[in-house]
Amino acid sequence: MLKVKQVDKKFIRITKNGKKEEFYADKNINIEAKPGEIIGILGPNGAGKTTLLRIIAGILEPTNGTVEFDGLNYKENEIEIKKNIAYLSGNTKIYNSLSPYELLKMCCEFYQVNENEIENRIKEVAKVLEMEKFLYNKIEKLSTGQTQRVNIARCLVHNPNYYIFDEATSGLDIISSQIILDFIKQEKQKGKTILYSTHYMEEAENICDKVVMINKGKIIKQATAEEIKKETKTTNLRDAFFSLIGSGTDEK
Amino acid sequence: MKSNLYLVFKKEIREMFRDKKSLAMMLIIPFMIPLLVLGMSALFETQMHKDISQYNTIGINYEPTQIEKEIIEKYNINYVYDTKEQLEKKYKNNEINLYITKENNNYTINGVDNEITTLSAALAQNYLTTYKQYLQTEYLTNNQINSSDVINIITINQNITQEQNFFVNYMTVYAFLFIMMAITVSSTYPATDTTAGEKERGTLETLLTFPIKSKDIIIGKFLSVTISSIITGLISLILTIISLFIAKDMFSIYEDANIILSTSSIIYAIITIIAYSFLISGLCIAIASKSKSFKEAQSALTPLTFISLFPSLIAFMVNLDTNIIYALIPFLNYTMIFSDIVNENISILNIALMLLSTITIIIVVLKIIIKQYKSETVLFSN
Numbered sequence: 001m002l003k004v005k006q007v008d009k010k011f012i013r014i015t016k017n018g019k020k021e022e023f024y025a026d027k028n029i030n031i032e033a034k035p036g037e038i039i040g041i042l043g044p045n046g047a048g049k050t051t052l053l054r055i056i057a058g059i060l061e062p063t064n065g066t067v068e069f070d071g072l073n074y075k076e077n078e079i080e081i082k083k084n085i086a087y088l089s090g091n092t093k094i095y096n097s098l099s100p101y102e103l104l105k106m107c108c109e110f111y112q113v114n115e116n117e118i119e120n121r122i123k124e125v126a127k128v129l130e131m132e133k134f135l136y137n138k139i140e141k142l143s144t145g146q147t148q149r150v151n152i153a154r155c156l157v158h159n160p161n162y163y164i165f166d167e168a169t170s171g172l173d174i175i176s177s178q179i180i181l182d183f184i185k186q187e188k189q190k191g192k193t194i195l196y197s198t199h200y201m202e203e204a205e206n207i208c209d210k211v212v213m214i215n216k217g218k219i220i221k222q223a224t225a226e227e228i229k230k231e232t233k234t235t236n237l238r239d240a241f242f243s244l245i246g247s248g249t250d251e252k
Numbered sequence: 253m254k255s256n257l258y259l260v261f262k263k264e265i266r267e268m269f270r271d272k273k274s275l276a277m278m279l280i281i282p283f284m285i286p287l288l289v290l291g292m293s294a295l296f297e298t299q300m301h302k303d304i305s306q307y308n309t310i311g312i313n314y315e316p317t318q319i320e321k322e323i324i325e326k327y328n329i330n331y332v333y334d335t336k337e338q339l340e341k342k343y344k345n346n347e348i349n350l351y352i353t354k355e356n357n358n359y360t361i362n363g364v365d366n367e368i369t370t371l372s373a374a375l376a377q378n379y380l381t382t383y384k385q386y387l388q389t390e391y392l393t394n395n396q397i398n399s400s401d402v403i404n405i406i407t408i409n410q411n412i413t414q415e416q417n418f419f420v421n422y423m424t425v426y427a428f429l430f431i432m433m434a435i436t437v438s439s440t441y442p443a444t445d446t447t448a449g450e451k452e453r454g455t456l457e458t459l460l461t462f463p464i465k466s467k468d469i470i471i472g473k474f475l476s477v478t479i480s481s482i483i484t485g486l487i488s489l490i491l492t493i494i495s496l497f498i499a500k501d502m503f504s505i506y507e508d509a510n511i512i513l514s515t516s517s518i519i520y521a522i523i524t525i526i527a528y529s530f531l532i533s534g535l536c537i538a539i540a541s542k543s544k545s546f547k548e549a550q551s552a553l554t555p556l557t558f559i560s561l562f563p564s565l566i567a568f569m570v571n572l573d574t575n576i577i578y579a580l581i582p583f584l585n586y587t588m589i590f591s592d593i594v595n596e597n598i599s600i601l602n603i604a605l606m607l608l609s610t611i612t613i614i615i616v617v618l619k620i621i622i623k624q625y626k627s628e629t630v631l632f633s634n
Contacts, residue, residue, distance in 0.1 A: 057461055061626070082463035093454030095263075097270040109259050110462040154458075 002056070002162060002193055004031040007065035009051050009217075025051040026217045029065070033193045033210075035161070038184060040208030040225075041197035042237065048217040049197040050089070053166045056195060057087035069162060083111055086155030089166035096140035100131055100150045103139065104157050111158030125153045128186075129179065145176035152183055163187060163194045169203065181207060201237040213241055220244050256464045260472025268442055268476055277441040278480050281434045282488040286495035289427050293499040293506070296419045299367075300505050304328055307371040311339035311351030323382050327375055352376055420509035421594065427496065428590035429564055431488040431525065436532050436560045438484040439477055440553045443536030446473045448549035466625040470618060474537045481529035489521060517593045520603060524593070527610045528586045532560065534614040538621045563587070579605035582613055 007029040015021050026048040033039045041049050054060040056067055058074050058081060066073050069081045095103055101122060108118045126132050129149045134142055139150060148168075155163060165184070169177040184194055184207060198204055204211060205225045213221040213228070221228055221244050225237055232243040268274045311332045316324060324331055332339070332348050339351040343363065350363040350372035361376050363369040385403065392399040450456045459469065493513065500506040513521065536553060543549035564587035572578060574588040579602040589606055592598050 059457065059460060079463045079465065082461065085461075087461045089457075091454060092458055094458060095267065095455055096453075097267055102266075106259070106263060107462070109254055110256065110464060112463075 001035065001070060002031070002033040002195070003066075003068040004029055004052075004056060005066050005068070006030060007052070007055060007062045007067065009048075009055060009060065010063040024217050026055070026062075026214075029214075029219060031212055031219075031222070033195065035193055036188055036191045037209045038188050038194045038196055038207055040204035040211045041195060041214060042199070042201060042204050042211055042241065043197075043214035044199060047214045049214055050166055051217075052214070053087070053089070053164050053195060053197055057085060057164045058082055059087070083158070084160050085162040085164060086158070086160045087164045087166075088151055088155050088168050090168060090170040092151055094139055094147070094151055094154065097138065099136050099138055100126070100142075100153065101135045103150060104153055107154045107157050113158055121157055121159075125156050128156070129153050129183070144171070145173055145179075148172055148176055149179060152180060156183070156187075161192055163192060163196075165194065165196045167197055167199070169198065169200070177203075201241065205237050211237065213244060215245055256468040257472050260464065260468050261475050264446055264473055264476035265479065268446070268480055271445065274442045274445060274480065277438045278484050279487065281438045282484055282491050285427065285430045285434060285488050285491050286498070288430055289423060289492065289495040290499055290502070292423060292426070293419075293503045296423070296505050297503045300419070302368075302371060304375075305330075307349045307368045308375060309348045310372060310376055311342055311348040312354070313339055313351070314354040319386060320379075320383055323379050323386070326382075327379050329375060329379060350376055352380075419505045420511060423499070424496065424511060424594040425568065425591050427492045428521070428594065429561070429568075429587060431485060431492060432528060432564065432586060432590075433557075433561060434488045435481050435485045435525070435529055436557050439481040439529070439532050439536050440540075440550070440557065442480045443473075443477045443533065443540045444543075444546055444549040444553065446477060447537060447541040448543045448546045451544075452546050467622045470537065470541070470622050470625055473541075474534055474618065477537055478530050478533040481533050482526055485525035485529050486522070489518075489525060493518075513593070514596065517596060517598065520593050520598055521590065523603065524586055524589050524606070527607055530614055531582060531610045532556075534617045538617045541621055541625065559583070567591075574599065574602050576601065576605055579603075580609045582609060585609060 007026060008024060009026040010022055011025050012020050012022055029052055031039065041052065043049050051060060055062050058067075058078060061074075069084060072081050074081060095106075098106070104122045104125065105118060108121060113121055122135075126135050129152060131146070131149055131153060134146055139147060142150065152168075163184070165180075169180050172180070181203070184196065187194060188209075196204070196208060208225065211221070211223065211225050211228060212219055221231075221240075223231070228237065228240045228244075229235065232240040234240040234243055268278075308328055309330045309332060311334060313334065313336045315333065316331065332342065332351075334342065336351075336353050339348065339353070339362075342348045343351055349368050350361060353360045353362060359380055361373055361380075363373060388403065389399040392402055450459070496511045500509070500511055535556060539552045539556065540549040543552055560583050563581065563584035566572075567578075567584055567587050568591075572584075572588065574585075574592055578588055579585045579599075585602075585606040589598075589602060592602070
């Protein structure tokens with residue numbers, strides 16, 4: 001189980017006058033995600049979604065609060081936690097000079113997948129994501145969609161329990177986006193926990209069990225899509241979001 | 253299970269050997285050394301062995317006697333007889349290399365100090381000294397005095413052991429300095445590429461999500477850059493030895509010079525190259541990993557190239573001898589030990605101290621960098 005407890009993240013920015021100013025990218029964030037749940041993190045650009053997911057993935061340290069995976073926290077169990085999570089963002093880049101096969105093998109080794117299982121694991125992942133045709137080509141020669149599939153494959157190859165996807169479908173064509181969405185649904189069936197950030201509200205509505213709406217670094221609503229729509233008396237999450245901003249709802 | 257340090261090292265080495273720029277820096281830079289060695293040897297050769305026709309045209313404003321003509325001919329001087337004013341003009345027009353004016357018994361050698369004039373003046377001096385000796389001998393003989401009793405009243409002998417040919421010593425020491433230069437220059441690119449370059453390409457974020465400790469990332473990157481530097485250093489050493497052999501065959505300045513390094517000298521040279529590669533790679537990684545971009549890393553590393561050579565140049569200029577203090581001073585110690593290796597004057601103690609100094613510096617530098625290498629600082633410091 002994933003528990004994000006009272007997480008704050010403070011940054012320093014330079015103002016117009018050249019002075020330094022502190023600001024909170026995220027403030028008092030509390031989220032719980034159970035096995036087999038897909039949690040959608042929704043919000044406009046600059047809302048604090050990426051910062052939050054980077055904190056959950058262990059790339060950023062929270063200013064206050066803690067992140068726990070199955071009772072383990074980053075301060076004491078960073079390596080153990082990282083072995084069990086996969087992080088993918090729309091900006092994530094992979095090693096272009098390698099082939100997908102070499103990359104996946106390298107990832108398996110880093111995640112300490114049993115050496116006897118590596119070959120089978122790569123074959124299995126390549127089959128699921130239809131990568132067999134370009135498995136041995138250099139990544140730099142692949143299309144955007146193929147590269148993103150390789151990116152997903154590297155998240156999948158060590159069979160983690162937690163997936164953290166930050167705008168993973170942004171900039172992708174419909175087919176490539178669908179592959180990612182199908183993959184997320186399959187992993188849910190296996191009991192995996194998925195945190196999924198997007199600004200495509202319809203996409204989230206379709207696949208998420210629970211939605212966390214963030215605006216200006218604060219959670220403004222956390223519930224199922226149906227509950228949010230019912231509460232805001234709207235028919236879709238887009239309208240619900242605007243309704244919540246307009247009403248100034250600020251769930252603590 | 254393979255250790256993460258080994259896996260990071262393997263990843264870095266694979267990337268380095270697939271990157272054309274890194275390969276070029278590693279393999280092509282050493283090929284500059286033969287050009288420098290042969291070019292400098294050719295320059296010394298032309299300085300040492302100037303053709304006499306380039307400086308033997310000497311003007312005189314007096315009609316030489318028969319005996320003077322014979323001496324002039326003996327010294328291969330091509331004399332031009334004219335008035336003082338005309339000789340001045342000819343000298344200015346480079347028609348003559350020097351001119352001698354005579355008033356009564358006073359001979360004056362005229363010219364402006366430069367390389368050609370110096371050689372011409374030496375020729376003129378020989379001619380006038382020989383002529384003076386002739387006149388002294390003739391005077392003494394006419395006065396019935398045994399001239400050899402006077403002229404050879406004392407005998408001067410020289411018993412100075414010939415040291416290693418100056419040019420050979422100079423060239424071999426500088427050749428080792430070129431090796432250090434090659435290692436320094438070639439280690440800056442992979443160090444930049446593997447740290448700031450990886451950050452700029454966006455793959456560092458991916459690497460930092462893997463279950464790897466900062467220590468393994470930094471040491472893995474450091475070792476890969478060190479391997480690249482050692483390869484450059486060893487290729488440079490081989491090419492230096494080959495080019496000195498070629499130079500010995502091509503240029504007479506190397507006549508009778510011993511440029512063959514003994515096996516032990518070569519082993520010590522390799523040890524010094526490896527130690528220097530470790531130090532420079534550690535410093536390059538430390539500087540580049542703190543940089544926000546590739547460009548910033550390269551700018552930050554440029555002064556290191558000069559700083560690494562500065563103590564060496566000073567050591568050559570003031571002709572320092574290695575001692576236990578100098579053996580501990582980074583950069584200075586490598587050059588001085590190279591100089592000792594060339595002169596077959598190797599001290600095991602100094603080499604041990606150089607290694608001790610190198611290891612201490614590397615440990616301190618890496619510890620500082622590992623402590624500061626947190627994903628947030630590395631990825632989002634700007």
